Amino acid sequence: MAQEKKLVEAITSMSEDFAQWYTDVVVKADLIAYSSVKGCMIIKPDGYAIWENIQHELDRRFKETGVQNVYMPMFIPESLLQVEKDHVEGFAPEVAWVTHGGLSPLQERLCVRPTSETLFCDFYKDIIHSHRDLPKVYNQWCSVVRWEKETRPFLRSREFLWQEGHTAHATAEEAEARTVQMLNLYADFCEEVLAMPVVRGQKTEKEKFAGAEATYTIEALMHDGKALQSGTSHNFGQNFSKPFGIQYSDKNNQLQYVHQTSWGMTTRLIGAIIMVHGDDSGLVLPPRIAPTQVIVIPIQQKKEGVLEKAAEVTERLGKTMRAKLDDSDKSPGWKFNEAEMRGIPVRVELGPKDIEAGKCVLVRRDTREKIECPLDQVETKVAELLETIQKDMFERAKAHRDSHIWDAHNYAEFTEIANNKPGFIRAMWCEDEACENKIKEDLAVTSRCMPFNDQEHISDVCACCGKPAKKLVYWGKAY
Amino acid sequence: MAQEKKLVEAITSMSEDFAQWYTDVVVKADLIAYSSVKGCMIIKPDGYAIWENIQHELDRRFKETGVQNVYMPMFIPESLLQVEKDHVEGFAPEVAWVTHGGLSPLQERLCVRPTSETLFCDFYKDIIHSHRDLPKVYNQWCSVVRWEKETRPFLRSREFLWQEGHTAHATAEEAEARTVQMLNLYADFCEEVLAMPVVRGQKTEKEKFAGAEATYTIEALMHDGKALQSGTSHNFGQNFSKPFGIQYSDKNNQLQYVHQTSWGMTTRLIGAIIMVHGDDSGLVLPPRIAPTQVIVIPIQQKKEGVLEKAAEVTERLGKTMRAKLDDSDKSPGWKFNEAEMRGIPVRVELGPKDIEAGKCVLVRRDTREKIECPLDQVETKVAELLETIQKDMFERAKAHRDSHIWDAHNYAEFTEIANNKPGFIRAMWCEDEACENKIKEDLAVTSRCMPFNDQEHISDVCACCGKPAKKLVYWGKAY
Numbered sequence: 001m002a003q004e005k006k007l008v009e010a011i012t013s014m015s016e017d018f019a020q021w022y023t024d025v026v027v028k029a030d031l032i033a034y035s036s037v038k039g040c041m042i043i044k045p046d047g048y049a050i051w052e053n054i055q056h057e058l059d060r061r062f063k064e065t066g067v068q069n070v071y072m073p074m075f076i077p078e079s080l081l082q083v084e085k086d087h088v089e090g091f092a093p094e095v096a097w098v099t100h101g102g103l104s105p106l107q108e109r110l111c112v113r114p115t116s117e118t119l120f121c122d123f124y125k126d127i128i129h130s131h132r133d134l135p136k137v138y139n140q141w142c143s144v145v146r147w148e149k150e151t152r153p154f155l156r157s158r159e160f161l162w163q164e165g166h167t168a169h170a171t172a173e174e175a176e177a178r179t180v181q182m183l184n185l186y187a188d189f190c191e192e193v194l195a196m197p198v199v200r201g202q203k204t205e206k207e208k209f210a211g212a213e214a215t216y217t218i219e220a221l222m223h224d225g226k227a228l229q230s231g232t233s234h235n236f237g238q239n240f241s242k243p244f245g246i247q248y249s250d251k252n253n254q255l256q257y258v259h260q261t262s263w264g265m266t267t268r269l270i271g272a273i274i275m276v277h278g279d280d281s282g283l284v285l286p287p288r289i290a291p292t293q294v295i296v297i298p299i300q301q302k303k304e305g306v307l308e309k310a311a312e313v314t315e316r317l318g319k320t321m322r323a324k325l326d327d328s329d330k331s332p333g334w335k336f337n338e339a340e341m342r343g344i345p346v347r348v349e350l351g352p353k354d355i356e357a358g359k360c361v362l363v364r365r366d367t368r369e370k371i372e373c374p375l376d377q378v379e380t381k382v383a384e385l386l387e388t389i390q391k392d393m394f395e396r397a398k399a400h401r402d403s404h405i406w407d408a409h410n411y412a413e414f415t416e417i418a419n420n421k422p423g424f425i426r427a428m429w430c431e432d433e434a435c436e437n438k439i440k441e442d443l444a445v446t447s448r449c450m451p452f453n454d455q456e457h458i459s460d461v462c463a464c465c466g467k468p469a470k471k472l473v474y475w476g477k478a479y
Numbered sequence: 480m481a482q483e484k485k486l487v488e489a490i491t492s493m494s495e496d497f498a499q500w501y502t503d504v505v506v507k508a509d510l511i512a513y514s515s516v517k518g519c520m521i522i523k524p525d526g527y528a529i530w531e532n533i534q535h536e537l538d539r540r541f542k543e544t545g546v547q548n549v550y551m552p553m554f555i556p557e558s559l560l561q562v563e564k565d566h567v568e569g570f571a572p573e574v575a576w577v578t579h580g581g582l583s584p585l586q587e588r589l590c591v592r593p594t595s596e597t598l599f600c601d602f603y604k605d606i607i608h609s610h611r612d613l614p615k616v617y618n619q620w621c622s623v624v625r626w627e628k629e630t631r632p633f634l635r636s637r638e639f640l641w642q643e644g645h646t647a648h649a650t651a652e653e654a655e656a657r658t659v660q661m662l663n664l665y666a667d668f669c670e671e672v673l674a675m676p677v678v679r680g681q682k683t684e685k686e687k688f689a690g691a692e693a694t695y696t697i698e699a700l701m702h703d704g705k706a707l708q709s710g711t712s713h714n715f716g717q718n719f720s721k722p723f724g725i726q727y728s729d730k731n732n733q734l735q736y737v738h739q740t741s742w743g744m745t746t747r748l749i750g751a752i753i754m755v756h757g758d759d760s761g762l763v764l765p766p767r768i769a770p771t772q773v774i775v776i777p778i779q780q781k782k783e784g785v786l787e788k789a790a791e792v793t794e795r796l797g798k799t800m801r802a803k804l805d806d807s808d809k810s811p812g813w814k815f816n817e818a819e820m821r822g823i824p825v826r827v828e829l830g831p832k833d834i835e836a837g838k839c840v841l842v843r844r845d846t847r848e849k850i851e852c853p854l855d856q857v858e859t860k861v862a863e864l865l866e867t868i869q870k871d872m873f874e875r876a877k878a879h880r881d882s883h884i885w886d887a888h889n890y891a892e893f894t895e896i897a898n899n900k901p902g903f904i905r906a907m908w909c910e911d912e913a914c915e916n917k918i919k920e921d922l923a924v925t926s927r928c929m930p931f932n933d934q935e936h937i938s939d940v941c942a943c944c945g946k947p948a949k950k951l952v953y954w955g956k957a958y
Binding site: 161 | 528548589591
């Protein structure tokens, strides 16, 4: 029992210190290790397996919409980064610079890509000539580097893994449609696969991507009431194609500039999964993304026939889901705690009495509910249970999110909510950046998005300055 | 017809200029584009899809042997790179150095990983304590950077994609077994999936990896008779664990140093596929790795019912293989040439007369053989044909390889072969590095490997110096 206690004690409780709880879970659930390179993390097998599952499912959905994968160099010459003015201003302060190759200084500095718009533009300029060459709908899976000062595993690290899609289109309408399509793909993925509800909307001018005409975003609410930007999709219009000279001849043989988009999701999503679903016993993984979906834990495994039966059950489960047997020599209690820490959706407990009675016990990670199950129905029962857990986890996260959305009609209400009620604040806004700046300075709250789907008019005036209201905005403290 | 001619004329013939033929194929088959970063390439959709197929199949085989994927930082602090003396000597002259993060100089330079032994050692030192923590069998898929002076697409580029496995074991025997296991996995993969025969053997001291105790290699023969090192597996013994201090307590509670291995394969394999199987019409892809395995090309597609039937056939094929329809408005001849250039294993020709007769024509890319096929059997016939092509491609490559292996018993024979007969040279060696150096200097020929499987004793003396022979060596000019 001493062992079990130690493992559980090792996690700070959420209510005591949410930030410390997060760090504890990330480390104790074996997702990452710190490396000797400051601000860069090592993604351990369980963490990486989650990322592989995310990749696999996202990539499948991308390809269904006609996306093709490519790979671009990891370096960007300084002169190339500088072609688009806003873009270089946004990124130059936080890039890593390569100045030497082997023993010799380089003629021109290269930055390690923080994002690859400039490389894709340079490429598209060479391969797009005619309307027949359009659209180009390319994506790459890679790592990028941003030299952040404050870092946290998954949420903000100097190097992170992501995908970045970059497209070129003949018309503004087609580019806009692709921008929206990918945002919706991201949102559906988060809701269906990560069991994480999101608000879909547009970023304000202040918060949009460096170089974009419009940035669309999905915003999720973490357990502590802070928002997390979980995916973005940008419409560049012709902001890049003009400085880069990406032109095609249209059907009338007229030269036109292309319209472009880009969109990305990152390993940050793993941080979101932790903070949306986790609890004081550790990680709680949505079944569709869990590296191990069900773990079989034998009780009194030294008794004759127990391990054999447990192995048989695991093998049967393994045919249709990701199943594992814990036959290590630890105590069952230790194994239960470890399975909970790692967030495995279902555990199967199986002892000599169960075997005699032809049954086993299924335990849900999310609710801890115990369910008796006839051994000969274990595959179908566990499969059903995984579906139920996936659905319930989404509903619970949605209920939590929905109960943490607060309407503010004036600055007094806004301030009171920001100081006392964690969650999203819905409030009208005049579209003046000065109000965003004031709110950020006073309350450390930023505009998350102007939602697409519930642009209600909840007040006639801006909640900050009292001038005529133009947009409903979701505000929040954010990661 | 002008179009078709242009496409074909665009490739230099192999016999005229093999190097130019290779470059032409790489570009015209749309595998890569050159980038604005010297020595770095852009991998285009068809090139990347080949890599994805390689990744998918290798990763599956890895996981069957218990490999777990992780992700390590892309940067290595200079002090960490320097811990193992031979290793830093081997790699320091060809790494890219990051000296600035954002606007500030770094306290310590970071190199962009050329390989990650040092990072894995630093990680293993922290996570390995007891014999229960062993073995560790980790792998990562990533890109690495080596600042080469002369570069060629896929074969030698400053940045390339690869996987690198790094393992730690309790005993020397276990490390040796893993080194051999992975080399055999690589060899089987090359032969079964890439249809490329390889020689399995050990590198000489001179040619082994910087820091390894032993390096095993697979060597393939390209169409021009040059060798290509296609995968390597290294046994480090305790060469890294001692300087890095990676110790575990064994069952008797004694501290022991771990035994380590590493093994890698790269995008270089795509270069090998091109140079083993390609011909004067372009790429020839083994079916198991081809992004498109069968392409349906309608003849007189404007005639009623032709496009519909072609689409229906493509859809039927698409259920069990990677099938595509070319319904573009190019001429059939142009489409045939394009499909050949891209190396698509089978094309299906389908015109109004075929449809009327209830048949189609299958054309093999590798032999150009045309086969009539009843339309209602097209799925099974194409599937069989793909298997046949895969098998025939391997047999043809093996016959070519085997007919380009020459035995040399003395230096006159060695010189004559090196100057006149492209291929591998089998010759005895005294194990003195001076002979390797002389052969390299005189003839630009290097020792490729000491083969595992045919260590015949073809002569009593070293073919270079005449001293007593110790090993049979495969020699060759190499990429």
